[in-house]
Amino acid sequence: MPDIVLTTLNAKYIHAAFGLRYLLANLGTLRPRAALAEFDINQRPLDIVEALLARNPKIIGFGVYIWNVGPTTEVLAAIRRLRPEIKIILGGPEVSYETESQAIIALADHVITGEADLKFAEVCRGLLDAGQAGAGDGLFPRIIHAGVPDMNGIVLPYDLYNDDDIAHRIVYVEASRGCPFTCEFCLSSLDIPVRQIPLPALLEHLQVLLARGLKQFKFVDRTFNLNGNVSRTILEFFLERYQPGHFYHFEMVPDRLPEALREVILKFPPGSLQFEVGIQTFNEQVGSLISRRQNHEKMADNFRFLRGSTGVHLHADLIIGLPGETQAGFGAGFDRLVGLDPQEIQVGILKRLRGTPIVRHDTEWQMIYNPHPPYEILQNKLIDFSAMQRLRRFTRYWDMIGNSGNFVETRPLVWGAGSPFAGFLRLSDWLHARTGRTDSIALVRLMGLLFDFLKDELSLDPRLAAEALWRDYQRGGRHDKPSFLKDFLPADDPGGLRNGKSSLPKRQARHLATAPPAQTKSLPQNSADLDHSALADGKTCALMPQPDRVME
Numbered sequence: 001m002p003d004i005v006l007t008t009l010n011a012k013y014i015h016a017a018f019g020l021r022y023l024l025a026n027l028g029t030l031r032p033r034a035a036l037a038e039f040d041i042n043q044r045p046l047d048i049v050e051a052l053l054a055r056n057p058k059i060i061g062f063g064v065y066i067w068n069v070g071p072t073t074e075v076l077a078a079i080r081r082l083r084p085e086i087k088i089i090l091g092g093p094e095v096s097y098e099t100e101s102q103a104i105i106a107l108a109d110h111v112i113t114g115e116a117d118l119k120f121a122e123v124c125r126g127l128l129d130a131g132q133a134g135a136g137d138g139l140f141p142r143i144i145h146a147g148v149p150d151m152n153g154i155v156l157p158y159d160l161y162n163d164d165d166i167a168h169r170i171v172y173v174e175a176s177r178g179c180p181f182t183c184e185f186c187l188s189s190l191d192i193p194v195r196q197i198p199l200p201a202l203l204e205h206l207q208v209l210l211a212r213g214l215k216q217f218k219f220v221d222r223t224f225n226l227n228g229n230v231s232r233t234i235l236e237f238f239l240e241r242y243q244p245g246h247f248y249h250f251e252m253v254p255d256r257l258p259e260a261l262r263e264v265i266l267k268f269p270p271g272s273l274q275f276e277v278g279i280q281t282f283n284e285q286v287g288s289l290i291s292r293r294q295n296h297e298k299m300a301d302n303f304r305f306l307r308g309s310t311g312v313h314l315h316a317d318l319i320i321g322l323p324g325e326t327q328a329g330f331g332a333g334f335d336r337l338v339g340l341d342p343q344e345i346q347v348g349i350l351k352r353l354r355g356t357p358i359v360r361h362d363t364e365w366q367m368i369y370n371p372h373p374p375y376e377i378l379q380n381k382l383i384d385f386s387a388m389q390r391l392r393r394f395t396r397y398w399d400m401i402g403n404s405g406n407f408v409e410t411r412p413l414v415w416g417a418g419s420p421f422a423g424f425l426r427l428s429d430w431l432h433a434r435t436g437r438t439d440s441i442a443l444v445r446l447m448g449l450l451f452d453f454l455k456d457e458l459s460l461d462p463r464l465a466a467e468a469l470w471r472d473y474q475r476g477g478r479h480d481k482p483s484f485l486k487d488f489l490p491a492d493d494p495g496g497l498r499n500g501k502s503s504l505p506k507r508q509a510r511h512l513a514t515a516p517p518a519q520t521k522s523l524p525q526n527s528a529d530l531d532h533s534a535l536a537d538g539k540t541c542a543l544m545p546q547p548d549r550v551m552e
């Protein structure tokens with residue numbers, strides 16, 4: 001039985017907890033006395049309590065995040081009552097700030113704030129030694145500040161990804177921590193200074209992961225391309241070892257793509273790279289209010305290069321609800337971004353993350369946030385609650401239709417030659433009036449609704465709409481012609497767009513399948529579709545901390 005259990009509730013099973021593995025890797029002599037126990041937020045809290053207590057630990061370390069703080073509080077409350085002698089240590093971004101006001105913290109013995117890679121081991125050692133010696137409490141304060149660990153002294157955790165993780169889960173890696181920028185809504189703005197993981201050691205571990213069969217790598221660096229030499233070295237490393245099915249995800253600063261980096265990006269097979277780029281707002285006054293600056297000209301040039309000359313899958317982020325941004329201003333930014341043609345546009349609602357300086361605008365811009373996680377904005381001076389609700393629905397329908405890859409050809413028909421924002425908002429209002437919901441709409445039903453909207457509301461030629469929908473449908477590997485389309489499609493339709501196994505329903509693959517033939521020769525094949533609906537919980541260059549980096 002382990003003396004120490006490291007645990008967290010992941011957003012989904014597929015996300016392997018990165019931070020827990022760092023803590024376990026750095027336990028030193030205590031490592032054999034510790035074990036990982038991962039759960040997800042869909043499991044019942046009491047079942048989790050039962051599983052944890054069955055291990056009979058002396059210490060339990062919990063990774064607490066915005067997506068799990070509710071159920072984790074329930075788990076803790078039960079453990080406190082059932083086994084009060086177990087030492088509870090919390091860590092993670094959700095408990096690293098505003099420690100005085102949180103119910104979950106009242107249930108813990110200790111909270112380690114910041115990056116606890118080394119501090120967790122020190123606290124466990126102290127507590128276990130004190131327990132053996134019969135010493136009482138008081139060894140450590142309740143709130144323990146971890147400080148900034150020296151990256152040269154940290155053991156990398158990659159051997160703690162087991163074969164099951166490698167085969168079935170998203171494996172996270174990092175080449176650096178911290179961000180030099182100061183965007184006020186983002187926790188990473190507090191992560192100063194930027195620190196590199198020693199590159200030779202990292203590459204050695206990446207080599208082992210490749211040899212063990214890992215095909216998809218998700219880098220969690222806040223700004224992967226900040227250090228051009230390091231990012232180029234890592235990209236070249238992967239390029240030299242590229243195998244069909246490999247897929248690499250990076251978060252990039254969108255206005256920084258020097259020629260040396262472009263050269264190596266150009267050599268990657270289409271579909272093998274995914275870049276997530278935070279735009280957040282195109283409004284320079286809003287950018288200035290939230291201390292975020294970016295060069296829009298350079299960014300547009302980089303988008304043109306990436307979309308025009310490479311097969312990189314681009315996922316760009318925008319935020320609704322920033323101080324100073326109107327609905328019309330957001331809409332103009334959305335239209336501008338659609339014009340730059342990333343495959344996906346993730347529209348997020350502003351969240352007030354604990355510890356972030358965005359709160360300084362609360363009074364002037366009348367920012368009212370939901371007090372419950374994920375602390376999304378309910379209204380502000382420029383967008384009232386009902387308008388915000390309307391935009392919230394817009395984001396959900398956009399994700400289903402705009403980002404899913406299921407409607408790549410049909411999507412532009414929604415706005416035609418007009419404003420994409422205005423056109424899609426009209427669809428969003430219509431869908432909500434028709435269905436009264438923004439979730440659990442089956443794909444074929446959504447297709448039918450979209451078909452009705454295009455032909456009845458927009459008076460589009462039904463054949464044109466039906467053919468676009470049918471091609472989109474087949475692109476996902478499906479071939480059962482929906483009955484409502486049959487009258488509008490040629491009876492002898494050969495279903496020529498039907499895709500083989502490699503392009504089955506992976507979102508990135510569906511997007512890629514609309515690219516010119518030269519850009520479609522290689523598709524991601526691993527079952528792990530890098531899912532931004534979950535990753536949206538943890539942006540680097542966007543809305544929130546990483547979902548799986550514990551205790552930072």
Ligand code: SF4
Nearest residue numbers: 179181183186540541
């Ligand atoms: S939004 Fe991106 S650039 Fe800004 S502080 Fe966060 S990680 Fe850094």
